[in-house]
Amino acid sequence: MSGYIIEGATGPWEIVVGLEVHAQVISHAKLFSGASAEYGGEPNTHVSLIDAGFPGMLPVINAECVAQAVRTGLGLNAQIHLMSRFDRKNYFYADLPQGYQISQFAHPIVGEGQVEIELANGSVRHIGVTRLHLEQDAGKSMHDQDPTRSFIDLNRAGVALMEIVSEPDIRSPEEAGAYLRKLRQILRYLGTCDGNMEEGSMRADVNVSVRKAGEEYRTRCEIKNVNSIRYVMQAIEVEAARQVEIWEAGGTVDQETRLFDHVRSETRSLRSKEDAHDYRYFPDPDLLPLLIERDWVEGLRAALPELPEAKRERLEKTYGISRYESGVLTVEQGIADFYETVAKGSDPRLAVTWMLGDFFAALNRTGATIETSPVKAEGLMELLALITDSTINGKIAKEVLEDMFETGDSASVIVERKGLRQVTDTGAIEAEIRTILSAHADKLAEYKSGKDKLFGFFVGQTMKAMKGKANPAMVNELLVKLLAE
Amino acid sequence: MHDLTLASARKALRERRLSAVELTDHFLASIRKFDGEINSFVTVTEDQARAGARAADALLATDNAPSLCGLPLGIKDLFCTNGVRTTASSNILRNFVPPYESTVTSNLLADGAIFLGKMNLDEFAMGSTNMTSAFGPVTNPWRRKNSDVKLVPGGSSGGSAAAVAAGLALGTTGTDTGGSIRQPAAFCGITGIKPTYGRCSRFGTIAFASSLDQAGPMARTMEDCAILLESMAGFDPKDSTSVDRPVPRYEDALERGVKGLKVGIPREYRPDTLPADIAALWDQGIAWLRDAGAEIVDVSLPHTKYGLPTYYIVALAEASSNLARYDGVRFGERVDAGTLDELYEATRHAGFGEEVRRRILMGTYVLSSGYYDAYYLRAQKVRTLIQRDFLNAFEKVDVLLTPTAPSAAFAHSERPTDPVQIYLNDIFTVPASMAGVPALSLPAGLDHDGLPLGLQLIGRYFEEETLFAAGRVMEKAAGFTHKPALHAGAFA
Numbered sequence: 001m002s003g004y005i006i007e008g009a010t011g012p013w014e015i016v017v018g019l020e021v022h023a024q025v026i027s028h029a030k031l032f033s034g035a036s037a038e039y040g041g042e043p044n045t046h047v048s049l050i051d052a053g054f055p056g057m058l059p060v061i062n063a064e065c066v067a068q069a070v071r072t073g074l075g076l077n078a079q080i081h082l083m084s085r086f087d088r089k090n091y092f093y094a095d096l097p098q099g100y101q102i103s104q105f106a107h108p109i110v111g112e113g114q115v116e117i118e119l120a121n122g123s124v125r126h127i128g129v130t131r132l133h134l135e136q137d138a139g140k141s142m143h144d145q146d147p148t149r150s151f152i153d154l155n156r157a158g159v160a161l162m163e164i165v166s167e168p169d170i171r172s173p174e175e176a177g178a179y180l181r182k183l184r185q186i187l188r189y190l191g192t193c194d195g196n197m198e199e200g201s202m203r204a205d206v207n208v209s210v211r212k213a214g215e216e217y218r219t220r221c222e223i224k225n226v227n228s229i230r231y232v233m234q235a236i237e238v239e240a241a242r243q244v245e246i247w248e249a250g251g252t253v254d255q256e257t258r259l260f261d262h263v264r265s266e267t268r269s270l271r272s273k274e275d276a277h278d279y280r281y282f283p284d285p286d287l288l289p290l291l292i293e294r295d296w297v298e299g300l301r302a303a304l305p306e307l308p309e310a311k312r313e314r315l316e317k318t319y320g321i322s323r324y325e326s327g328v329l330t331v332e333q334g335i336a337d338f339y340e341t342v343a344k345g346s347d348p349r350l351a352v353t354w355m356l357g358d359f360f361a362a363l364n365r366t367g368a369t370i371e372t373s374p375v376k377a378e379g380l381m382e383l384l385a386l387i388t389d390s391t392i393n394g395k396i397a398k399e400v401l402e403d404m405f406e407t408g409d410s411a412s413v414i415v416e417r418k419g420l421r422q423v424t425d426t427g428a429i430e431a432e433i434r435t436i437l438s439a440h441a442d443k444l445a446e447y448k449s450g451k452d453k454l455f456g457f458f459v460g461q462t463m464k465a466m467k468g469k470a471n472p473a474m475v476n477e478l479l480v481k482l483l484a485e
Numbered sequence: 486m487h488d489l490t491l492a493s494a495r496k497a498l499r500e501r502r503l504s505a506v507e508l509t510d511h512f513l514a515s516i517r518k519f520d521g522e523i524n525s526f527v528t529v530t531e532d533q534a535r536a537g538a539r540a541a542d543a544l545l546a547t548d549n550a551p552s553l554c555g556l557p558l559g560i561k562d563l564f565c566t567n568g569v570r571t572t573a574s575s576n577i578l579r580n581f582v583p584p585y586e587s588t589v590t591s592n593l594l595a596d597g598a599i600f601l602g603k604m605n606l607d608e609f610a611m612g613s614t615n616m617t618s619a620f621g622p623v624t625n626p627w628r629r630k631n632s633d634v635k636l637v638p639g640g641s642s643g644g645s646a647a648a649v650a651a652g653l654a655l656g657t658t659g660t661d662t663g664g665s666i667r668q669p670a671a672f673c674g675i676t677g678i679k680p681t682y683g684r685c686s687r688f689g690t691i692a693f694a695s696s697l698d699q700a701g702p703m704a705r706t707m708e709d710c711a712i713l714l715e716s717m718a719g720f721d722p723k724d725s726t727s728v729d730r731p732v733p734r735y736e737d738a739l740e741r742g743v744k745g746l747k748v749g750i751p752r753e754y755r756p757d758t759l760p761a762d763i764a765a766l767w768d769q770g771i772a773w774l775r776d777a778g779a780e781i782v783d784v785s786l787p788h789t790k791y792g793l794p795t796y797y798i799v800a801l802a803e804a805s806s807n808l809a810r811y812d813g814v815r816f817g818e819r820v821d822a823g824t825l826d827e828l829y830e831a832t833r834h835a836g837f838g839e840e841v842r843r844r845i846l847m848g849t850y851v852l853s854s855g856y857y858d859a860y861y862l863r864a865q866k867v868r869t870l871i872q873r874d875f876l877n878a879f880e881k882v883d884v885l886l887t888p889t890a891p892s893a894a895f896a897h898s899e900r901p902t903d904p905v906q907i908y909l910n911d912i913f914t915v916p917a918s919m920a921g922v923p924a925l926s927l928p929a930g931l932d933h934d935g936l937p938l939g940l941q942l943i944g945r946y947f948e949e950e951t952l953f954a955a956g957r958v959m960e961k962a963a964g965f966t967h968k969p970a971l972h973a974g975a976f977a
Binding site: 049052053054055056057058059060061088090092093094097098099100150152278280281282285286287288 | 584688689852
């Protein structure tokens with residue numbers, strides 16, 4: 001438990017949250033038409049007559065969208081329903097061409113599953129997934145193009161969405177954030193949704209209620225279409241606080257649909273329960289029940305990529321890295337792949353230390369991502385090899401890595417160009433040490449009289465004199481010998 | 486020329502005794518002459534028909550003429566036709582010109598058919614009188630003996646039926662949701678078949694009730710219907726409910742006969758109120774089949790009485806949703822108004838006629854929260870029972886014989902004001918629609934007023950061939966050669 005509690009005047013309140021995530025399916029074509037499902041494009045250029053709801057047009061299911069939903073279900077360890085069915089959800093809106101949305105109401109393609117989340121304190125929770133179903137997206141209404149008229153862009157109309165509904169298992173904004181991040185991570189690993197919340201390819205409806213410990217659920221409000229993880233967390237916080245205030249003032253929370261205004265950090269009523277649509281769901285008579293075969297599902301399962309949890313465990317076992325390190329490395333598939341390439345050609349411990357340290361720091365500083373990084377896995381591998389074979393020491397390596405990010409040159413080129421090769425000539429190091437010792441006769445005397453700490457001073461002076469290029473182990477060794485003379 | 490059937494015209498064209506241009510010009514002239522009174526066409530496509538006829542003549546001069554090459558047909562104005570206005574006889578689509586062709590009409594065009602124009606119908610195929618059309622009612626070419634009272638052609642494919650009866654087309658396409666091919670065929674003294682649900686693609690056909698709508702041919706003879714259905718039918722990947730199985734050569738089944746065929750007579754189709762003429766004709770039909778070697782078996786379809794109410798729940802529920810797309814936003818007529826909701830209201834009020842509005846309201850009602858279980862869900866369960874009735878019956882018999890409609894054509898002025906009375910017209914045709922089994926109507930005789938009456942044959946799923954064979958036997962026995970009062974031949 002995350003122990004997120006709202007301390008009200010009447011005592012502590014617990015929050016109860018369930019999330020409905022709409023995730024746009026990655027596919028070339030729309031759910032029921034051959035039109036392009038690609039994001040963007042000039043308005044109304046990715047629209048077929050089916051999407052525009054012309055008379056006599058009929059939907060035909062796109063098998064790839066079904067496969068993507070099944071893959072996602074498998075990734076969520078969920079039941080796959082071999083029989084599912086499409087229903088019509090009827091309502092009028094200008095960007096809903098048919099006057100109904102084709103969705104799966106009574107018989108979704110995916111049933112109960114689970115998402116494991118990890119919280120900042122290291123604790124682990126399991127959030128239940130109630131169901132996942134396929135449905136069509138609506139078009140886009142644009143009210144800001146003209147003072148008196150609205151415009152409609154149907155590019156998005158008919159694009160396949162997966163609605164992933166969680167159980168009301170979430171108990172804090174932090175858990176909601178962790179759930180969404182984990183879900184997005186799984187979808188991205190599976191390649192079933194790009195999880196891009198800015199472009200709207202992942203959106204969340206947030207159901208929030210509050211209660212006293214041990215109580216049944218109280219009335220919930222649904223906050224529609226929140227489009228960032230941060231806003232979801234904020235919306236839960238302010239909505240829960242609003243509800244506590246109402247209950248404590250002796251009022252009752254009305255079941256309603258609300259909007260989150262992130263500028264004013266408040267939720268506002270969109271429509272009350274009385275105004276709620278009667279969607280008149282019924283089975284779409286244009287489509288037969290969707291029957292899929294066990295063997296086909298097993299084929300998809302066999303071809304699934306390795307998922308974050310499995311990858312984490314394998315990385316820990318194979319490379320001897322920590323739970324924390326495996327977590328960071330598997331946030332994105334690209335990072336894990338990068339690491340594995342480096343780790344296979346280097347000391348895996350050295351590799352993780354460098355990636356999580358200087359390499360990520362350099363990415364952050366330059367605004368690059370793992371994909372756009374000017375330093376590729378092979379480049380980092382070469383740098384680490386230079387450390388391992390004592391061509392350069394760690395301190396010099398940091399300088400070389402920075403140079404690599406700036407110039408795009410390889411580590412060895414930079415080492416040669418700057419003459420950074422480590423000095424391993426014992427004679428040269430010994431001569432330098434003798435010079436230092438004679439230049440600091442006073443310090444040497446102090447050392448000899450018992451001030452052991454001055455050893456570090458002599459190391460520092462030697463390294464400084466040799467511009468950092470001396471082999472640190474040799475400096476130590478020789479200094480011990482010469483101080484003992 | 487007026488006594489041509491589709492089959493005999495095909496032969497004449499093949500033998501070059503007749504040109505497609507001559508044939509087409511004849512029908513265009515007949516339409517000009519008679520359709521002012523009948524009103525069976527919403528749109529006549531003269532130029533396209535003539536151009537098609539010229540192209541057909543060129544093809545007929547080669548050895549590569551397709552099966553329907555040069556044969557002029559009328560197309561119910563519910564089938565979208567590329568570049569040709571398609572209205573569903575509704576104001577809301579008054580000026581709608583689709584940029585696409587329905588699969589059924591594509592199939593006919595690919596086989597060389599010529600389209601004379603688009604046939605009038607009840608608005609959005611909702612009706613059994615063809616009086617709900619925004620383009621005016623169709624008048625049945627038949628008259629009662631010694632009477633000038635105008636009669637309805639039945640519906641919804643009233644224009645399609647009337648045109649064939651009056652000799653204004655060799656054949657027409659119809660659609661049948663609860664009897665819309667069979668009942669007007671019976672009222673107009675022609676033949677029409679509603680094939681098995683899934684036999685013809687629904688792609689590009691304006692939907693009324695998706696789980697029931699099925700296209701089929703209407704023509705003068707069994708043979709003509711067989712020829713047309715073979716072209717119209719077939720699997721279409723663009724319609725998920727169309728069925729992937731080969732289309733037989735229906736013509737080859739026509740002369741199979743009925744020897745040994747078991748014909749079921751469902752007792753529930755003989756209510757006390759059944760007019761004596763119809764009961765007698767039914768008995769006559771039974772005798773024809775028995776005489777031809779069929780075995781007559783009494784059967785029961787116990788859920789028949791629930792057919793009509795469940796049909797009107799399922800069909801209208803689907804219709805209320807199917808017609809939501811006519812909102813004035815993307816195509817069709819629009820009545821501008823202040824807000825979006827007002828635009829919807831004004832557009833749909835002006836665009837839809839009274840019967841369509843009534844059906845949308847009823848369909849919306851039965852799907853509403855709190856009513857869904859009592860109406861829609863219950864109706865679906867009863868629908869399963871009706872299907873089971875047919876499956877049980879077809880374990881004992883091969884086809885069923887029933888009347889097509891509970892009356893002959895009635896006058897425009899006699900049209901009941903109570904919609905339920907009108908819905909009763911569908912009482913014998915609706916059950917086969919609910920089950921999805923194929924059924925045809927053929928003209929079997931005249932009533933005491935001299936009006937045609939139809940008999941209905943219902944078959945097993947995808948056994949249209951058996952229907953054609955049994956229908957052909959009855960057609961020969963009936964020898965129905967009566968002509969309506971209004972007929973191109975009578976004035977030629």
